[in-house]
C-alpha cells in the first residue's frame with residue numbers, strides 16, 4: 001500500500017529526538033520531522049491540535065498534516081498522538097481518509113486515552129470569544145484549541161477514554177452543555193447546541209476512535225526499553241508557548257521541549273537531542289509583538305518568495321528579519337542541541353540581509369529576551385547587516401557549494417546562538433537539504 005517509503009532516505013543518526021519550532025510556528029517542522037522520520041520507529045505528537053499545519057512535499061504531492069504525526073509517511077514508523085494533544089474527531093477522520101486516499105497506511109496510528117476532545121462548543125466559543133475581543137483579538141485559528149485546553153485545566157474536559165464509555169460520555173456532555181449553552185447564549189448571544197445532535201454526530205467516530213485508542217505512554221516506554229528510535233514532533237513554536245511565549249498572544253499549550261516528556265508520558269531523562277527549527281528569517285500569524293517585523297517591500301518579498309500563507313487558515317503571515325535575541329531565548333527554554341535552518345533559499349536575491357542581535361530599550365542595549373511586556377513593547381531592534389547573494393541555492397546539497405555570503409550568514413547565526421547548525425533546508429522538497 002505504501003508507495004512513498006521507497007523515496008531516498010536522508011535522515012542521520014537518531015535516538016530520542018525532539019523537533020520543535022524555535023519561533024512563532026510554521027518554521028518547517030513538518031518537513032524536518034519527515035526528514036528524520038525515515039530513521040524513526042515512532043513519531044509522537046505531544047501537544048496542540050489541528051491548529052497545526054505541517055507541510056510535507058514529496059515530488060508533486062503536497063501533504064498538509066494537522067493531527068496525524070508526520071512519521072505516517074513511512075511504513076516503518078508508528079505515529080502516536082500523545083495525551084498532551086487535543087483532538088477534533090471530524091478533522092482526524094478526514095485526515096486519515098485523505099491519507100488513505102493517497103495510499104498512505106494509517107493502521108499503526110495510536111491515540112492516547114487521555115488526550116482531550118475538541119467538542120463543537122469549543123469551536124463555537126473560540127469564534128465567539130475572538131469576535132468579542134475586537135482589536136484585542138488573539139488571531140486564533142478558531143479551531144477550539146483554547147476553550148478545549150481551558151476545560152482540561154478546569155477538569156471539565158472530555159477525554160478519549162470518557163468518549164469510549166457511553167455512560168461517562170453522556171454524563172460529561174450533559175454537564176458541559178448545561179454550562180456552555182448558558183455562556184454561548186447569555187454572554188455571547190450565540191445559538192445553543194443540542195445534546196442529541198452531538199451524540200448522533202459522535203456515533204460516527206466510535207469505531208475509528210476505539211480502534212486507535214491506547215495507553216500511549218506505555219507504548220512509548222516499552223519502545224524505549226527496546227532501544228527504538230523515537231521522534232517527538234512539536235507543533236506551533238517556542239514564542240507561542242503558554243508559559244514562555246508572548247502571552248496572551250500564544251497558543252494554549254506548552255510548545256517547548258519540557259512538554260515532550262509530559263505530553264507523551266515519559267520522563268525527562270529519556271531525551272538525547274533537541275532540534276530547534278528556525279527559518280532564516282521569521283514569520284508570525286495572528287496578533288502580538290514582533291520586533292523585527294518588516295511591513296514593507298522586504299516583508300512582501302519574504303511572503304511572496306517564501307509562500308508565507310497559513311497552512312490551516314490561509315492567512316498571510318507577517319514576516320521579518322531573523323531575531324537572534326529570541327533564538328537565544330529559545331535555546332534557553334528548550335536546551336536546543338542543534339539547529340535546523342529552513343528557507344535559506346528565500347533570502348537569495350536580497351541585496352542586504354539583516355539579523356537582530358539586540359534590542360534597544362530607553363537607550364540601553366538588551367541582549368536577553370525581556371519577559372516584561374512593558375519593556376518588550378518598547379524595544380527597537382539592533383541589526384547586524386550582511387551582504388546578500390544572488391545565486392539560486394535551491395539545488396545545493398553541500399555546504400561548501402553555498403555562496404560565501406550565505407555561509408557568513410549561517411556561521412554568524414551559529415556563533416551568536418551558540419547552537420550547532422547541523423542542517424540547512426533550501427527548498428520545500430524532501431531532498432532539498434544540506435547536512436553539515
Ligand code: GDP
Nearest residue numbers: 026027028029030053054055343425426427428
Ligand atoms: P510547520 O508548521 O512548521 O510544519 O511549517 P508549515 O508547513 O506550516 O510552513 C512551512 C512552509 O515552508 C511549507 O509550505 C513548506 O513546504 C515550506 N518549506 C519548508 N522548508 C522550506 C525551504 O527550505 N524552502 C522553501 N522555499 N520552502 C520551505
Ligand code: IMO
Nearest residue numbers: 025026051052053139140141235236251285286
Ligand atoms: P504550526 O504547528 C503558526 C497561532 C495562531 C494565534 C495563536 C493562538 O503549523 O507551526 P490557537 O488557535 O492555537 O489558539 O491560536 O497561535 N498558531 C500558530 N501559528 N503555526 C501554528 O502551528 C500555529 N498554531 C497556532 O495564529 O496567533
Ligand code: MG
Nearest residue numbers: 026053054311
Ligand atoms: Mg504550520
